[in-house]
Amino acid sequence: MTRSHTPDMVRLGLDEVHDLTRDTLRAAGLGAAHAAAIARSITRAQADECHSHGLYRLLGYVDSVRSGKAEREALPVLARATPVVLRVDAKRGFAPLAIEAGVPALIEAAKTYGIAALAIHDCYHFSALWADIEPAIEAGLAAWCFTVGQCCVAPAGGTAPLMGTNPIAFGWPGPQDRPFIFDFATSAAARGEVELKRRAGEALPAGWAVGPDGAPTTDPAAALAGALLPFGGHKGSALSMMVELIAGPLIGDLTSRQAKAVENGDAGPPLGGELFIAIDPAVFGGATLAQRMSDAQELFALARAQPGVRLPSERRYAARARSAGGVLIPAGLLQEIRTLTSPHAAAERTEGG
Amino acid sequence: MTRSHTPDMVRLGLDEVHDLTRDTLRAAGLGAAHAAAIARSITRAQADECHSHGLYRLLGYVDSVRSGKAEREALPVLARATPVVLRVDAKRGFAPLAIEAGVPALIEAAKTYGIAALAIHDCYHFSALWADIEPAIEAGLAAWCFTVGQCCVAPAGGTAPLMGTNPIAFGWPGPQDRPFIFDFATSAAARGEVELKRRAGEALPAGWAVGPDGAPTTDPAAALAGALLPFGGHKGSALSMMVELIAGPLIGDLTSRQAKAVENGDAGPPLGGELFIAIDPAVFGGATLAQRMSDAQELFALARAQPGVRLPSERRYAARARSAGGVLIPAGLLQEIRTLTSPHAAAERTEGG
Numbered sequence: 001m002t003r004s005h006t007p008d009m010v011r012l013g014l015d016e017v018h019d020l021t022r023d024t025l026r027a028a029g030l031g032a033a034h035a036a037a038i039a040r041s042i043t044r045a046q047a048d049e050c051h052s053h054g055l056y057r058l059l060g061y062v063d064s065v066r067s068g069k070a071e072r073e074a075l076p077v078l079a080r081a082t083p084v085v086l087r088v089d090a091k092r093g094f095a096p097l098a099i100e101a102g103v104p105a106l107i108e109a110a111k112t113y114g115i116a117a118l119a120i121h122d123c124y125h126f127s128a129l130w131a132d133i134e135p136a137i138e139a140g141l142a143a144w145c146f147t148v149g150q151c152c153v154a155p156a157g158g159t160a161p162l163m164g165t166n167p168i169a170f171g172w173p174g175p176q177d178r179p180f181i182f183d184f185a186t187s188a189a190a191r192g193e194v195e196l197k198r199r200a201g202e203a204l205p206a207g208w209a210v211g212p213d214g215a216p217t218t219d220p221a222a223a224l225a226g227a228l229l230p231f232g233g234h235k236g237s238a239l240s241m242m243v244e245l246i247a248g249p250l251i252g253d254l255t256s257r258q259a260k261a262v263e264n265g266d267a268g269p270p271l272g273g274e275l276f277i278a279i280d281p282a283v284f285g286g287a288t289l290a291q292r293m294s295d296a297q298e299l300f301a302l303a304r305a306q307p308g309v310r311l312p313s314e315r316r317y318a319a320r321a322r323s324a325g326g327v328l329i330p331a332g333l334l335q336e337i338r339t340l341t342s343p344h345a346a347a348e349r350t351e352g353g
Numbered sequence: 354m355t356r357s358h359t360p361d362m363v364r365l366g367l368d369e370v371h372d373l374t375r376d377t378l379r380a381a382g383l384g385a386a387h388a389a390a391i392a393r394s395i396t397r398a399q400a401d402e403c404h405s406h407g408l409y410r411l412l413g414y415v416d417s418v419r420s421g422k423a424e425r426e427a428l429p430v431l432a433r434a435t436p437v438v439l440r441v442d443a444k445r446g447f448a449p450l451a452i453e454a455g456v457p458a459l460i461e462a463a464k465t466y467g468i469a470a471l472a473i474h475d476c477y478h479f480s481a482l483w484a485d486i487e488p489a490i491e492a493g494l495a496a497w498c499f500t501v502g503q504c505c506v507a508p509a510g511g512t513a514p515l516m517g518t519n520p521i522a523f524g525w526p527g528p529q530d531r532p533f534i535f536d537f538a539t540s541a542a543a544r545g546e547v548e549l550k551r552r553a554g555e556a557l558p559a560g561w562a563v564g565p566d567g568a569p570t571t572d573p574a575a576a577l578a579g580a581l582l583p584f585g586g587h588k589g590s591a592l593s594m595m596v597e598l599i600a601g602p603l604i605g606d607l608t609s610r611q612a613k614a615v616e617n618g619d620a621g622p623p624l625g626g627e628l629f630i631a632i633d634p635a636v637f638g639g640a641t642l643a644q645r646m647s648d649a650q651e652l653f654a655l656a657r658a659q660p661g662v663r664l665p666s667e668r669r670y671a672a673r674a675r676s677a678g679g680v681l682i683p684a685g686l687l688q689e690i691r692t693l694t695s696p697h698a699a700a701e702r703t704e705g706g
Binding site: 142303 | 432434435436438440442465466467468469470472474475507508509510511512515523525535537584585586587588589591592594597598601602603605608611626630632634636637638639640641644645646648649652655656659660661663665
């Protein structure tokens with residue numbers, strides 16, 4: 001752990017990020033299997049400089065361990081509804097361990113039958129969707145995943161929160177070593193972005209939100225008390241409703257509104273489900289697998305050749321390459337994380353739990 | 354066929370729309386099975402007042418019969434790559450007959466295994482995606498379909514056409530008799546909308562297009578010579594790229610750019626494929642099927658209760674109810690269709706083919 005040139009940033013090795021996460025979660029009382037899975041998840045996000053899903057997430061995870069929201073020792077159980085529909089009951093534990101329990105079976109089913117689905121049930125999802133599907137993409141599959149986010153988004157034309165931020169991720173198994181993967185909220189902005197604007201005292205771009213009075217607002221506080229809007233007008237709104245349906249009722253799990261009703265208000269994630277779909281390109285007819293990979297590659301190359309165009313995952317892969325030598329973490333965040341395991345915090349935990 | 358109160362509109366019964374379509378296609382030389390499938394497709398679109406996919410489409414279909422683009426007698430062949438991956442080889446015929454050949458098998462596979470995919474290969478797709486998936490939705494499934502549209506869309510940040518208009522349709526099997534189904538282009542607007550603006554001498558809204566010089570334009574002619582833009586910035590662009598990948602290379606069919614390269618320039622559709630995915634909600638765990646239908650119903654009801662919110666398919670269902678008593682067709686369009694089967698047009702056809 002060394003100070004960097006920027007005074008308030010500290011350089012950590014990825015193994016330090018991993019161990020700090022694991023040890024902090026263990027000290028908070030989380031079971032070893034969950035602490036290890038979350039440490040892997042946070043380390044990957046931090047390596048890709050997805051700061052919102054990196055070490056920063058540890059604060060919320062610890063809060064949900066302490067509040068009693070997440071089951072500390074829950075062991076996820078994999079079941080097969082059919083050879084191509086898999087289900088993991090997360091038993092109210094955090095998602096990463098449940099995802100690790102389900103994705104290898106999803107990959108195997110998709111490779112055997114061409115298409116398969118995996119539903120993660122009854123979990124607290126706090127990780128990045130791109131990371132959830134990446135193992136399937138690396139195994140040569142195209143894959144999606146969907147989860148229902150915090151209920152704070154109004155349908156297009158409306159003014160009251162009804163839907164979650166409802167992210168969608170999709171990945172294609174190429175190009176080699178840096179596959180095309182996107183992952184975005186179907187709201188105009190993630191709720192965290194609005195919170196950051198509020199802390200920074202900055203106005204929101206037009207079109208992100210309405211206030212509690214239903215009128216368009218650029219005031220972050222008014223937006224948080226009102227509703228975020230979907231991206232892309234009625235089309236984004238339809239996609240948000242789709243995610244609400246397929247990561248909720250389709251798999252027999254909660255809508256964002258139902259999750260809000262059982263929420264304890266800690267700094268962690270809402271209860272809910274996650275849907276994965278994976279397809280093996282090799283199983284379809286038409287062009288050979290080599291030809292279709294080459295056709296996709298040409299598409300990416302032509303996109304990249306246009307000045308101003310960036311493929312969705314390029315920034316992450318550049319960060320990943322940089323991060324082999326370590327990552328920069330705000331000193332204040334590290335201090336906050338260390339405070340979580342201080343004797344005072346431990347005493348609070350004992351009193352609370 | 355009776356004149357309506359609007360002087361230049363003519364009221365036709367749905368059976369008249371159907372028979373006019375079938376007879377016009379037959380007179381142009383199209384095989385009976387294709388003419389019947391297209392007549393069903395056009396009649397459904399016209400009944401839902403999707404004018405762009407109703408009788409208006411007949412002009413393009415006839416043009417592609419006459420130009421020799423579409424195989425007049427091609428009989429689609431259904432094959433099973435696996436029990437849950439189905440393929441229909443359309444053999445360069447129009448899509449509606451191939452879709453009718455594949456969708457019942459898709460429904461059966463999804464009901465048996467919980468999830469299934471169907472690829473339509475080597476077809477000329479000119480129909481509305483909502484209509485393509487509606488039989489699966491009516492059978493109680495959630496379903497998607499995707500196809501690659503005409504290559505005229507630049508990726509976000511870019512200026513040159515690389516992707517098609519690449520529509521996405523999704524449907525949920527409720528509410529009863531008027532299920533939630535959306536169907537939209539991932540471009541800011543369909544190419545047809547831009548053409549209509551040009552004919553009307555109207556400016557485009559900002560953000561729809563760039564001109565051949567790469568600069569943003571509101572001039573429809575410049576937009577048609579330049580490129581349309583995706584809806585919703587980089588998120589819509591990522592979705593357009595996803596459709597390009599999954600309705601192209603994933604299933605072993607053409608990208609929009611490859612289709613453009615083999616295009617003969619008639620008024621009909623480009624060559625390509627279509628991907629369907631269907632999921633049976635009944636197969637997943639968690640809530641009962643009745644409970645999940647009720648949860649979705651509550652979501653729709655709460656959306657509709659917000660002033661200003663309309664669900665994607667409501668306008669179509671209202672039109673469908675009205676259309677039992679007949680539909681209004683522009684007299685000029687009817688005249689144009691009748692001209693197609695006049696002796697003069699028939700002579701042209703003989704010379705051409």
